[in-house]
Amino acid sequence: MVFFIFTTMIELNITDEVSRLRAVVLGRADSNGPVPALENAYDPKSAEHIKAGTYPNDIDMTREMDAVAAVFEKYNVTVYRPDVIEDYNQIFARDIAFVIDDKFIKANILEDRSKEIDALHNVMEQIDPSKIIEFPEEAHIEGGDVMPWGDYIFVGTYYGNDYPSFITARTNMNAVKHLQKLFPNKKVKSFSLRKSNTIAQDNALHLDCCFQPLGKGKAIIHKDGFLIDEEYEWLVNFFGKENCFHITKEEMYHMNSNIFSISPEVVISEKNFTRLNTWLRSEGFTVEEVPYAEISKQEGLLRCTTMPLIRE
Known part of the structure; x- marks a missing residue:
């Protein structure tokens, strides 16, 4: 007698940043390992907290991520978690892979x-x-820089010839060109971002650190995150100036643009983002507030820790 085991397949579908979420990967922080040595910090904000002795611990970060998991449960979203790798940072699920349409793309991340x-x-x-795609070795890309938006794919990158000198430059133009080959029917629009290896307030680590499209035609944006004024202006004109919530350098530092949409009307946001959350509610959004300040010490927030698989 032959037995057949049927596994339910995940039918990937991501065409934008805001459609109703049905399935998502949420990172984990329960075995993050010891505080890294300063020379091993991946970004200036982590380095800042390593030096200050305020680098976040597993217990606090796990509590924060559990709060996000509870919101997903409230909205009947299927949540997948990575397997535990002992003493290894697995918080930022968005960095390692992302979905566009029905393609699961493995990112080329730091070794x-x-x-x-x-x-x-x-x-x-x-x-x-x-449906699982791997980029060529020379095409560096991380999911925080990639935003599908209907006919467009917005991509954060860095155009400078000194790209290799920035550990904070994670997506290169080879990757932008490869995305266009993979999705010939979409318009891949790139944005050169401001980078700093040493000053967190001057560093847009990914596109979602200085920009975020929302439902209702709205967007969050920080002008100084963009190196080229014309590219910043293109985004503002695309969404309409009246629909853009401009954040300050200090708000960018605290990751105000890095919130996460469950639907066009519902967002998850950090509870301390008072000005942003007030504006969101005034625009008719339901704001699910969570504590995420400890995770933000590693220069990432809600979008960085989530990797959507299915929206409808």
Whole structure:
């Protein structure tokens, strides 16, 4: 007698940043390991907290991520978590992979973080293998820089010839060009971002650190995150100046643009983002507030820790 085991496949579908969320990967912080040595910091904000002795601990960060998981449960979103890798940072699920349409794209990330994708085998084994895409080695890309938006794919990058000198430059023009080849029917629009290896307030680590499209035709943006004024102006004109909530340098530092949409009307935001959350509610959004200040010490927030698989 032959027995057949049927596994429910994940039918990937991501065409924008705001449609109703049905399935998501949420990172984990329960075995983050010891505080990194200063020379091993991946970004200036982490380095700042390592030096100050305020680098976040696993207990506090796990509590914060559990609050996000509870919001997902409230909205009947299926949540996948990576397998635990002992003493390894697995918080920022968005960095390691992302979905556009029905394609699961493995990011080319920093070599020290290469194990993270292996911990998602429980997700990838439920995806049609023909839909899993790997970029060529010379095309560097991380999910925080990639935003599908209907006919567009917005991509944060850095155009300078000194790209290799910035550990904070994570997506290069080779990746932008490769995205256009993968999605010939979409318009891939790139934005050169301000980078700093040493000053967190001058560093837009990813596009979602200085820009975020929302439902209702709204967007959050920080002008100084963009190196080229014309590219910033293009975004403002695309969404309409009256629809853009401009954040300050201090608000960018605290990651105000890095919130997360469950639907066109519902967002998850950090509870201390008073000015932003007040504006969101005035525009008719439901704001689910969570504590995420400890996680933000590693220069990432809600969008960085989540990787949507299905929106409808």
